[in-house]
Amino acid sequence: xxxxxxxxxxxxxGGSKGIGLACxxxxxxxxxxxxICSRSLVNLDAARxxxxxxxxxxxxxxxxxAAGAMIDAVEAQLGPIDILVNSAGAAKRTPPDELTPAIWRxxxxxxxFTYINxxxxxxxxxxARGRGVIVNVIGAGGKVAxxxxxxxxxxxxxLMLATAGLATAYAPxxxxxxxxNPGLTETDRVNEGLAxxxxxxxISLDEARARAIARIPLGRMASPAEVADAVLFLASDRASxxxxxxxxxxxxxxxxxx
Numbered sequence: 262x263x264x265x266x267x268x269x270x271x272x273x274x275g276g277s278k279g280i281g282l283a284c285x286x287x288x289x290x291x292x293x294x295x296x297i298c299s300r301s302l303v304n305l306d307a308a309r310x311x312x313x314x315x316x317x318x319x320x321x322x323x324x325x326x327a328a329g330a331m332i333d334a335v336e337a338q339l340g341p342i343d344i345l346v347n348s349a350g351a352a353k354r355t356p357p358d359e360l361t362p363a364i365w366r367x368x369x370x371x372x373x374f375t376y377i378n379x380x381x382x383x384x385x386x387x388x389a390r391g392r393g394v395i396v397n398v399i400g401a402g403g404k405v406a407x408x409x410x411x412x413x414x415x416x417x418x419x420l421m422l423a424t425a426g427l428a429t430a431y432a433p434x435x436x437x438x439x440x441x442n443p444g445l446t447e448t449d450r451v452n453e454g455l456a457x458x459x460x461x462x463x464i465s466l467d468e469a470r471a472r473a474i475a476r477i478p479l480g481r482m483a484s485p486a487e488v489a490d491a492v493l494f495l496a497s498d499r500a501s502x503x504x505x506x507x508x509x510x511x512x513x514x515x516x517x518x519x
Contacts, residue, residue: 264497267292270339271496272332274322274379275349276315277304279448280398280492283485284346285312287493296335298322298349322349323370328378332386341390344496345383348398350375351450352413354457360412368412372400373419380423384431384438391435394496397424398488399507401442405515409461410454417442421507428505437504439495444511445473445482479512 271288275281276297288295289312296316299305305317316338320331336342352368376397387393402410403417421440428438445451452466459469474481488510494500495508509515 264291264493264499266344266493266497269293269343269496270341271295271344271346272298272335272339272342272379272383273346273348274298274375275347275398277301277308277317279348279450280443280446280485280488281346281348282308282312283489284348284398284492285315287486287489288344288496289314291493293344294339296339298331298335322375322378325374325378325381329382332379332382336386341386342383343393345379345387345393345395346398346492346496347376347379347395349379351400352410352416354409354454355412356409356461357411365412365415368416369419372413372416373423376420377423380427384427384436387436388431388434393436395427395436395438396492396495397438397440398492399424399440399442401444401509401511401515404442404507404509404517409457424507425505432504437501439500439503439505440507441488441491441495442507442509442511443483443488444509444514445477446488447482447484451482477512477514478516481512483510483512 271293273281273285276285277299285295285297298318300321302319309317318331320327322328350372352371399420400417402414403421424438424440455469459466
């Protein structure tokens with residue numbers, strides 16, 4: 262299926278690793294012009310070694326001013342952003358008894374505001390031009406509560422509501438906003454979460470991984486490329502009537518009707 266993404270200007274936050282990097286590779290393969298953002302220059306350099314045509318921008322997206330400056334720099338070099346893919350940030354997993362107001366706030370900074378600080382200025386620029394697509398990669402923990410991921414799950418849930426609400430508000434102005442909710446995916450971030458699960462349960466990492474996979478009806482985790490394929494489709498005109506939805510990709514781990 263031809264997605265007609267050639268010559269589109271794409272910004273991917275969290276684009277130096279995992280799902281974000283897989284998205285960058287996918288968009289480049291489709292002929293899009295791609296910019297990736299990460300907090301780490303080291304990670305950006307490593308990512309651009311595999312995707313040399315992508316532009317790299319370092320910014321701490323928990324800082325609204327830094328996010329705005331990054332967007333200005335991207336558009337100065339790339340041109341107006343046609344597609345924004347948010348895949349940055351993750352909240353630390355914390356057992357319930359160890360939660361504090363500061364940890365809840367840190368989770369919102371790490372996951373919610375790393376998205377909102379980019380979405381807010383970009384969607385307003387898109388609306389002024391009368392076109393644009395935003396795809397938010399949001400963990401499925403926002404739909405199904407996990408005892409050790411309550412703060413991060415709450416941030417994810419807030420992003421899902423923001424996705425639906427912004428899609429409704431900006432649809433008359435030519436903007437689509439969609440969420441993708443991956444379950445367990447073969448990324449460093451998921452491995453870090455499994456390590457936390459293993460420590461809490463007093464088991465090995467291999468055992469934690471085996472238990473996690475046993476709960477997935479498809480019998481395996483997703484690959485970053487599989488999630489990226491969904492993101493590319495949703496960002497394309499082939500999905501022109503899809504907006505305001507948060508699509509679960511968890512291998513039927515949570516078979517719920519929403």
